[in-house]
Amino acid sequence: MDVVAVSTSNLLDYLHDPSPRTLGRSALEWLDRLRKPTVVHVAGRDRSRTRAMATLLHGNEPSGLLALHRWLLEQHTPEVNMLFLLGGVYPAKIPPALSHRQLPYGLDLNRCFRQPFKGEEGAIARALLAELQRVKPECLLDVHNTSGTGPAFAVTITSDAAHQALASLFTNRLVMTDLRLGALMEYSEQEVPTVTIECGGSQEEQAHQLAYEGLVRYTSRADVLSQEKAEWDVNVLRNPIRVELAPEATIEYRLAPTGQADLTFPPDIERRNFGVVSPDEPLGWVGEKGLSILTAIGHNRAETMEQILRVKDGQIYPAQALKAFMITTNPVIAKSDCLFYAVKATGEPIF
Structure with missing residues (x-):
């Protein structure tokens, strides 16, 4: 009953x-x-x-x-x-x-x-x-x-x-x-x-x-x-690093940047989830503000971005081989929660 x-x-x-x-x-x-x-x-x-x-x-x-x-x-x-x-x-x-x-x-x-x-x-x-x-x-x-x-x-x-x-x-x-x-x-x-x-x-x-x-x-x-x-x-x-997008930053999911967004990821970026991304594989594009729109959070404190991502000719690359997960193509969640988490390719902490 x-x-x-x-x-x-x-x-x-x-x-x-x-x-x-x-x-x-x-x-x-x-x-x-x-x-x-x-x-x-x-x-x-x-x-x-x-x-x-x-x-x-x-x-x-x-x-x-x-x-x-x-x-x-x-x-x-x-x-x-x-x-x-x-x-x-x-x-x-x-x-x-x-x-x-x-x-x-x-x-x-x-x-x-x-x-x-x-x-x-x-x-x-x-x-x-x-x-x-x-x-x-x-x-x-x-x-x-x-x-x-x-x-x-x-x-x-x-x-x-x-x-x-x-x-x-x-x-x-x-x-x-x-x-x-x-x-x-x-x-x-x-x-x-x-x-x-x-x-x-x-x-x-x-x-x-x-x-x-x-x-x-x-x-x-x-x-x-x-x-x-x-x-x-x-x-x-x-202990993955949590990569967050600044609240005022803009993000698009396109095959190429339009110049209107601070960050552009390709529409198929989710295929990177739990795969290893090497330092010579581009992840996306940044605008004029560069990586300043991103914050890396580890152990509840801000960390340097230099060991995670780098920029060359407007494109974002891993600074070292990374395993990323929780990547999303939902711009609302990307802004309100986080862009992704990352560890070293071995599964060990970046920091």
């Missing part, structure tokens, strides 16, 4: 062991029925333990929602209790559904999981953290789509055996970062193994399937924290 309750803070809705009747026939129908950020509890065979999974923290990243809806419709009984957190319901519901990362003029929810918990997004983040603290899960996943096309990977602030085992449920690529941005992934600092899963592009069917298959593994196994039982050997990329 479905149990639906509204939290005393009036910020969250709750579903307990939802039936197919509650869920609707499709994920979009379910999303249409959701009124608020929602917490879903599913009872497991072992009632003494709980695992948690967040998804839809960004309203335009559907793979986790699609996987969860499919899994709930199939009425699986998980090995342990499951806690599911659907955070970005409000932006996801803006027509057309699943097209808005965050509310217009709102904050990025996945940058609000730390003090001072600003605005409505901060209040939602704090409420979701309170649910985690109340339930005390043995581990936590945060399922996303990448901002561009490209292979799946995981991100964590710790790369020990437990985190690698969790990542391996979905992918063999794990990015370990010291950057702190206020993401839910930083819940790992509470000594709860926490991993972000980037399933691939939001429009890619293989990303949706990967999210579902990983969810099945996560919920059906008695042990998901032992590296001996990991799905794949994990390749760890350590």
